[in-house]
Amino acid sequence: MVEFRMPKLGESIAEATVISWLKNVGDYIAAEETLLEVATDKVDSEVPSPVSGIIKEIRFQKNDVVPVGTVMALIEASEGESQLQSQSQSQSQTQQSAQVAEPSSPYASAAPSSVAQLRQGGTTFLSPLIISIAQKENLSIEELQLIPGSGADGRLQKSDVYQYLKNRKYPVQSKPVVQNPPTSSYPKPKINYTEGKDYIIEMDRMRKMIADHMVYSKQTSPHVTSYLEVDVTDLVAWRNNHKEAFQAKTGQKLTFTPLFVEAVAKAIQAYPLINVAVEDTKIFVRKDINIGMATALPTGNLIVPVVRNADTKDLAALASDVNQLAESARTNTLKPEQIQGSTFTISNVGTFGSLMGTPIINQPEVAILAFGIIKKRPEVITTAKGDEIAIRSMMFLSLSFDHRVVDGFLGGSFLRKVGDYLEQFDTNTTY
Structure with a gap:
């Protein structure tokens, strides 16, 4: 059997x-x-x-x-x-x-058959090595129970623990003993519901996860949002002039998203400390630049597929990744690995007509950048003849960052660098 x-x-x-x-x-x-x-x-x-x-x-x-x-x-x-x-x-x-070795800690003070009960994910044994790592890294028994084991019969291995620690997002603490928890004197607002007129929609599984993630992010990171207005007239003109030739040559539709991803990846290379994760007093600086794209699903829910190693890809490769991920999101065929491992997230709120936004950080990252709608309007520009009024394509960028580890100088400098890449787009770009 x-x-x-x-x-x-x-x-x-x-x-x-x-x-x-x-x-x-x-x-x-x-x-x-x-x-x-x-x-x-x-x-x-x-x-x-x-x-x-x-x-x-x-x-x-x-x-x-x-x-x-x-x-x-x-x-x-x-x-x-x-x-x-x-x-x-x-x-x-x-x-x-x-x-099997002799027990050497409170984690393994019982017989092997009892120790096996510490694992509920299929692993039947906790080795002394695993126990020592757990003690060193302050991993609770509850947290060990959640780590998937890749060894025989689901056995937990050293590599499993270190991989978990590397991607640890929500540390599971031992159940605390709460005595006299503080209660608010403010009464919970009552929702007036009219039977037969109003109706109730139960959150689906994904919406519950999104809600939990958003609340967790706001409670974890002190959010600060900076804004920048950029002139993307040259970028828009280049894209409009080349989108048909680009698709004919590469087979890919050229949207603004791969251009935004490219600009963000270049800016991260200039300011790598924006590409980090934070846990307690530790800052994990990521070498890979994996850009998450906040994407709305047909159901109205949100998902974040990931463009991996964006700094190593040309515009054609970025367009291919962006289009494939967007199509998989629309058809609900994204694979688990395609929505994991992002190190920085962008959100194109302009696709919904929004001028700008105040995005919530995608934990455990420390920043998220929103791109507003590109809108034509008269602007004062400096020419060889002096100041003139011209019709320009303008866009707002809004960067929300975790003020625990990202100060105004770093956040502002990074945002300005993204803006520079967009404003000074090389119109001689080939593909």
């Missing part, structure tokens, strides 16, 4: 929600055939069966939230695959037996 476990679906993902089972108990399923659909971190994913056989038991139902590594179903595998599975499990047990 083969145990079908919730697989690891991406970095730092500890659980997933069951959307639907495509097979029932008693059905035959082939290896690599999709067994169920799950939702994780705003993305729906299909999960294939690891073996061919008959489904004997399904332990979770639709809308159940299942930790990574948890046994979800039992499959009676075909004879050949069953033998192979047994050999794999036997080797795993032998390796675990050889690595």
Whole structure:
């Protein structure tokens, strides 16, 4: 009998929600055939069966939230695959037996069978090395339980812990003992509801996640927003003159987004301390420049697909990435890895007609840049003949940054650098 476990679906993902089972108990399923659909971190994913056989038991139902590594179903595998599975499990047990050491800390003071209860994600043993790392890094038992293990039978390895620490966003603390929590004397406003006239909409899963993330960000980072108005007349003219030739040569539609991504990536190279994450008193400076694009879905919800290593790509490659990610977002086919790992986020609020915005930081990043609508209006410009009034294409940029680690000088200098790249766009750019 083969145990079908919730697989690891991406970095730092500890659980997933069951959307639907495509097979029932008693059905035959082939290896690599999709067994169920799950939702994780705003993305729906299909999960294939690891073996061919008959489904004997399904332990979770639709809308159940299942930790990574948890046994979800039992499959009676075909004879050949069953033998192979047994050999794999036997080797795993032998390796675990050889690595068991005497308990050396409160984490491992119980017998191995009791220690196994500390892991609920499928890992059956916490090694002394893992325990020592947890103590050094102040990882609680609750937090260890959430880390997906990549070893045999979901066993937690050193690399899993360090990878988790690298991407740690929301440290899980041991359950605190709260005594006499402060209460507000201000009464909660009552919502007047008229039966038959008003109606109630229950938040879906994604909207709840967005709400939690936004509240967490505002509570975590002291937000400051700076504004800059830029003249993008030359950029707009170049794009309008080249968009048809660009598409004919590269096969990609040329929107303003890849031009914005390119400008931001160049500015980050000039000011790398804007491309960081912060946790307590530690500042993690990111070498990779991965630009997240806040994207509205047809449902009205928000998702942030990521253009990876934006500083290493030319305009054609950036346009390809942007178009592919935008299309995947519209069709709900984004993969988990495509919405993870951003180091800086942009939001094009101008697409909705907004003049400017005050975006909320995408944690654990420290800044987010909004691009407003490009609007023509008369402006005073300096020419060889002196000051003149001309019709120019103007746009507002608004940068929200975390004032814990980004001061006004850094935030303002970075914003000005982005503006310079847009205003001084090289009209001789080739593709």
